[in-house]
Amino acid sequence: MSDRPNGLTYAQAGVDIDAGNQLVERIKPLARSTRRAGAEASLGGFGALFDLKAAGYDDPLLVTTTDGVGTKLKVAIETGIHDTVGIDLVAMCVNDLLAQGAEPLMFLDYYATGKLDVEAAAAVVAGIAEGCRQAGCALVGGETAEMPGMYAQGDYDMAGFCVGAVDRDKVLPRLDAQKPGDILIGLGSSGPHSNGYSLVRRIVERSGLAWDAAAPFDDQGRTLAQALLAPTRIYIKTVLKHLKAGRVSGLAHITGGGLIENPPRAIAPGLVARFDWNAWVPPPVFGWMQEVGGVSDLEMRRTFNCGVGLMLIVDPHDLPEVLEGLVRDGEDAFVIGELAKA
Numbered sequence: 001m002s003d004r005p006n007g008l009t010y011a012q013a014g015v016d017i018d019a020g021n022q023l024v025e026r027i028k029p030l031a032r033s034t035r036r037a038g039a040e041a042s043l044g045g046f047g048a049l050f051d052l053k054a055a056g057y058d059d060p061l062l063v064t065t066t067d068g069v070g071t072k073l074k075v076a077i078e079t080g081i082h083d084t085v086g087i088d089l090v091a092m093c094v095n096d097l098l099a100q101g102a103e104p105l106m107f108l109d110y111y112a113t114g115k116l117d118v119e120a121a122a123a124v125v126a127g128i129a130e131g132c133r134q135a136g137c138a139l140v141g142g143e144t145a146e147m148p149g150m151y152a153q154g155d156y157d158m159a160g161f162c163v164g165a166v167d168r169d170k171v172l173p174r175l176d177a178q179k180p181g182d183i184l185i186g187l188g189s190s191g192p193h194s195n196g197y198s199l200v201r202r203i204v205e206r207s208g209l210a211w212d213a214a215a216p217f218d219d220q221g222r223t224l225a226q227a228l229l230a231p232t233r234i235y236i237k238t239v240l241k242h243l244k245a246g247r248v249s250g251l252a253h254i255t256g257g258g259l260i261e262n263p264p265r266a267i268a269p270g271l272v273a274r275f276d277w278n279a280w281v282p283p284p285v286f287g288w289m290q291e292v293g294g295v296s297d298l299e300m301r302r303t304f305n306c307g308v309g310l311m312l313i314v315d316p317h318d319l320p321e322v323l324e325g326l327v328r329d330g331e332d333a334f335v336i337g338e339l340a341k342a
Contacts, residue, residue: 014148086127188332
């Protein structure tokens, strides 16, 4: 092919291949830091392999999840704080795997933007790698898409994809094992996690506070943005051992739909969750949002996690071992109710 002196280049069309290559080099050590048994977590190929036998599974089923971070990204973009939303991305996927009883094994991400900002993208991927380390899964690949004209200046979006495994006899929920009187354990959240941020942003707008103002509900000296960008908690390492031991018959990740819509997905027909709404004190951010926004109790409970990031269903016989084990491992764990006949 001959050179054309006035010919267009991809860079002139808005796509910087060199910037993309620079980002890949920046994230290679991040991916290597997430290596685990069964995965080498090397980047650059067209796909990723995983050895289930090396991971210790005898009769495994594969479980897959995909999710995003939603409009929480708008807070990160508007404030330039990009290093925590990657943790959210991983958390939203791996906590869903837990609801099936599965262990997360490998993770892939999709990052799309109008013009690639290497520093911002590298900060996002650093968060993804941190989330993978917390979850014990390998970051094995992903896709960075630079699409001029698709996104406004500085905007980006991302999605996560996770593959996990569970031995056939440990799949959750075990509906036939559930009965009235089974105990509901809640695991504390760090705040709204990654749900309800369209409402969160409206409440902040109504409050009149700037993102860099001191968070009025926070005792750690954080700005409003920093407090509301607190990453979603990842519960894998403290909860998985109890799932593998067969001490949990159901588990709900409390995401969009809150404590109204998520628990029924883990509960057998003919049973319902009876919550004691006074059994725990939600993080102060929820009280602040409810007051400033004038949000009803029902709307709070079906929009936000209200301080419960994960709900476990256990037999009363197993309650002491599970609850004490979770607390010993550093979880804020508490009884929030029980199963009852519908």
